[in-house]
Amino acid sequence: AKARAAGAAGAAGAAGAAGAAGAAAGSVAKTEAQEPVVLRSAASRALFSVIRAEGTAPAEFSEHSDRLFGLLVEETLATLPGVVPKTVRTPCGDYDGLAPLPAKDVAVVSIMRAGDGLAEAFRRVLRGVAVGRILIQRDEASVDKRAKLYYSKLPKDIASKKAVVLADPMLATGGSLVRAVGVLLAAGVREDRIVVVNVVSAPEGLATLRRAHPDLRIVTGAVDAKLNEQRYIVPGLGDFGDRYYGTV
Numbered sequence: 001a002k003a004r005a006a007g008a009a010g011a012a013g014a015a016g017a018a019g020a021a022g023a024a025a026g027s028v029a030k031t032e033a034q035e036p037v038v039l040r041s042a043a044s045r046a047l048f049s050v051i052r053a054e055g056t057a058p059a060e061f062s063e064h065s066d067r068l069f070g071l072l073v074e075e076t077l078a079t080l081p082g083v084v085p086k087t088v089r090t091p092c093g094d095y096d097g098l099a100p101l102p103a104k105d106v107a108v109v110s111i112m113r114a115g116d117g118l119a120e121a122f123r124r125v126l127r128g129v130a131v132g133r134i135l136i137q138r139d140e141a142s143v144d145k146r147a148k149l150y151y152s153k154l155p156k157d158i159a160s161k162k163a164v165v166l167a168d169p170m171l172a173t174g175g176s177l178v179r180a181v182g183v184l185l186a187a188g189v190r191e192d193r194i195v196v197v198n199v200v201s202a203p204e205g206l207a208t209l210r211r212a213h214p215d216l217r218i219v220t221g222a223v224d225a226k227l228n229e230q231r232y233i234v235p236g237l238g239d240f241g242d243r244y245y246g247t248v
């Protein structure tokens with residue numbers, strides 16, 4: 001999948017906002033708006049250099065992950081469905097900017113446990129935003145080890161939100177995310193209002209997710225090379241949840 005780069009200029013945000021406005025108006029054709037947005041700033045590269053390093057201890061890992069979450073949160077909020085261009089008057093002229101969504105129009109849903117820190121990062125910026133949780137784990141007893149839903153608690157009015165952020169740091173095979181998106185759709189959320197946010201994506205997971213749900217958006221910190229035989233992302237960063245919560 002061709003990815004849109006974020007962080008270089010306002011152009012990416014403006015293109016996203018234009019797409020967002022179209023999506024909000026109901027035109028959800030397979031356009032540029034559904035290409036993944038990828039962080040490509042020097043800031044994200046520096047933070048990734050710490051969290052990807054295998055010798056980084058949990059405290060430093062979670063601190064730098066939280067800082068990276070900050071970049072992902074801002075990029076996501078600027079490209080949510082429903083964000084529209086807005087010109088503001090500065091003391092010296094006009095600035096072509098964007099009108100962000102208020103917290104009441106957004107819901108954040110984390111895939112437990114790894115997505116919880118990322119969901120908290122959204123809560124810090126979007127004060128009062130409703131947060132839901134989904135627990136999905138691989139069913140080792142099933143033949144195909146399919147992703148099984150164990151728990152879900154969603155905001156009651158989630159179907160009427162203008163945007164629903166689904167937070168899961170590692171997009172590996174895409175199995176859990178496809179299952180989680182199914183939970184949101186069953187709750188009445190429109191596919192084109194869902195934004196999947198993650199730290200690292202594998203091409204295999206991106207392809208699976210986009211094939212199953214072509215109209216949702218994806219914001220990711222990086223697209224890596226591949227999955228290994230254990231379905232870990234290469235080069236990736238290892239097990240995100242274990243490193244973030246210190247259960248290594």
Ligand code: URA
Pocket residue numbers: 170172231232233234236237238239240241
């Ligand atoms: N989950 C992780 O935490 N890391 C991977 O590389 C893949 C899935």
